[in-house]
Amino acid sequence: MDEKKVMLSGIQPSGDLHLGNYLGAIRNWGARAEEFDCYYFMADMHTITVRQEPAALRRRTLEQLAQYIACGLDPEKNTLFIQSHVHQHAELGWVLNCYTMFGELSRMTQFKDKAAKHAENINGGLFTYPALMAADILLYQPDFVPVGDDQKQHVELTRDVAQRFNGIYGDVFKVPEPYIPKTGARIMSLNAPDTKMSKSIPEGCVFLMEKPEDIQRKFKRAITDSDTENCVRFDPAGKPGVANLMAIYSAVTGKTYDEIQAEFAGMGYGKFKPAVGDAVVEALRPIREEAARIMADKAYLESVYRAGAEKASYVAEKTLRKVYKKIGFVAR
Numbered sequence: 001m002d003e004k005k006v007m008l009s010g011i012q013p014s015g016d017l018h019l020g021n022y023l024g025a026i027r028n029w030g031a032r033a034e035e036f037d038c039y040y041f042m043a044d045m046h047t048i049t050v051r052q053e054p055a056a057l058r059r060r061t062l063e064q065l066a067q068y069i070a071c072g073l074d075p076e077k078n079t080l081f082i083q084s085h086v087h088q089h090a091e092l093g094w095v096l097n098c099y100t101m102f103g104e105l106s107r108m109t110q111f112k113d114k115a116a117k118h119a120e121n122i123n124g125g126l127f128t129y130p131a132l133m134a135a136d137i138l139l140y141q142p143d144f145v146p147v148g149d150d151q152k153q154h155v156e157l158t159r160d161v162a163q164r165f166n167g168i169y170g171d172v173f174k175v176p177e178p179y180i181p182k183t184g185a186r187i188m189s190l191n192a193p194d195t196k197m198s199k200s201i202p203e204g205c206v207f208l209m210e211k212p213e214d215i216q217r218k219f220k221r222a223i224t225d226s227d228t229e230n231c232v233r234f235d236p237a238g239k240p241g242v243a244n245l246m247a248i249y250s251a252v253t254g255k256t257y258d259e260i261q262a263e264f265a266g267m268g269y270g271k272f273k274p275a276v277g278d279a280v281v282e283a284l285r286p287i288r289e290e291a292a293r294i295m296a297d298k299a300y301l302e303s304v305y306r307a308g309a310e311k312a313s314y315v316a317e318k319t320l321r322k323v324y325k326k327i328g329f330v331a332r
C-alpha cells in the first residue's frame with residue numbers, strides 16, 4: 001500500500017489568530033486530511049524570541065488549539081500538538097544550527113524586520129530561529145508545508161539545509177515543497193495596504209474571534225485608493241487597497257476577480273467595503289462560535305494536545321535517531 005503524503009505547518013501563538021493566518025495558511029490545511037497525513041502545531045518555542053507575558057502565552061496557545069479545531073482540523077484526522085511538548089524539536093534544532101550558515105541567516109527578511117522592531121532585544125534565538133523552523137519541518141519528513149507568502153523564504157532555507165545535510169550523510173531528510181495558496185497568500189493591513197496584515201497594527205487587522213460589529217467597522221474604514229475612479233477593479237500596483245479587499249472577498253466567497261468586478265460595477269467603494277465586511281463576518285461566524293464552545297472544555301483540549309504530542313513524538317524520534325547515528329553520536 002502507498003504511504004500517504006505528509007503535510008505540516010505551525011503558527012506562533014504570539015498573538016490572536018487573524019484573517020491573514022486563516023486565509024494564508026489554516027484554510028488550506030483542513031480540506032487535506034483524507035489525502036495527507038497532517039501535523040499542525042502551536043509554535044510556542046518560536047514566540048520567546050520576542051518577550052511574552054507568560055500567562056497570556058499559555059492562554060493563547062490553548063485558544064489557538066481551540067481555533068484550529070473550530071477551523072475544521074478534526075483531531076481524529078490531524079495530529080495537533082504544542083511544539084514545546086515534543087522535545088525532539090529543540091534537539092534537532094541544535095543540530096541544524098550547526099548546518100545553517102551565518103550568511104544565510106543574515107539574509108532572512110523576518111530577522112531584519114524583527115530586529116528593527118525590537119532593537120532592545122536582538123537575541124541569538126531571533127537570529128537562529130530558521131534553524132529551529134527547519135527542525136520543526138524536517139522531523140516529520142513532509143512533502144508539503146502550507147504557509148503564506150512571508151514564510152516561503154524560511155521553507156526555502158529548510159530545503160537548502162536538508163539538501164546540505166543529505167549531501168554529507170546520504171538521504172536522511174525528505175526535501176519539502178512550500179505550498180502557497182493562489183489567493184490569500186499575502187493579506188495586507190486594512191489601513192495600510194503596503195504592509196502585511198499582522199497583529200502589530202490592530203486597527204488594520206481582523207482577528208478570528210472578533211465581534212461582527214468590530215469587523216464591520218474595520219472594513220468600513222479600510223483605506224481604498226485616492227484615485228478619482230471610485231471603481232472596483234483589480235490593479236494591485238495602482239489600487240493596492242482595493243486589490244487587497246478583492247483578494248479577501250475572493251478568498252472567502254470563491255468568486256473570481258472578473259465576477260467581483262461585474263458584481264460591483266458602477267457601485268463604488270462605499271457599497272463594496274461593507275459587502276466585504278459582511279462576507280468575512282459570515283465566513284468567521286461558525287469558527288468563532290465553535291472555538292468559544294471548545295475553549296470552555298479544558299479536559300477535551302488537554303486530551304487533544306496530549307494525544308497529539310504522543311503521536312508527533314513517535315514520528316519525530318525516528319528521524320532524530322537517524323540523524324544522531326549519522327553524525328556520530330553514541331546510541332543511548
Ligand code: TYM
Binds near residue numbers: 024043148150186
Ligand atoms: P506566523 O506565526 O507568523 O504565521 C502563521 C502563518 O500565517 C501566514 N500569514 C499570512 N498569510 C497571509 N497574509 C498575511 N498577512 C499573513 N500573516 C501570516 C504565515 O505565512 C504562516 O503560514 N515561523 C512561522 C511559524 C512556524 C512554522 C514552522 C510554519 C514555525 N515552525 C514550521 C511552518 C512550518 C511563523 O512565524 O508564522
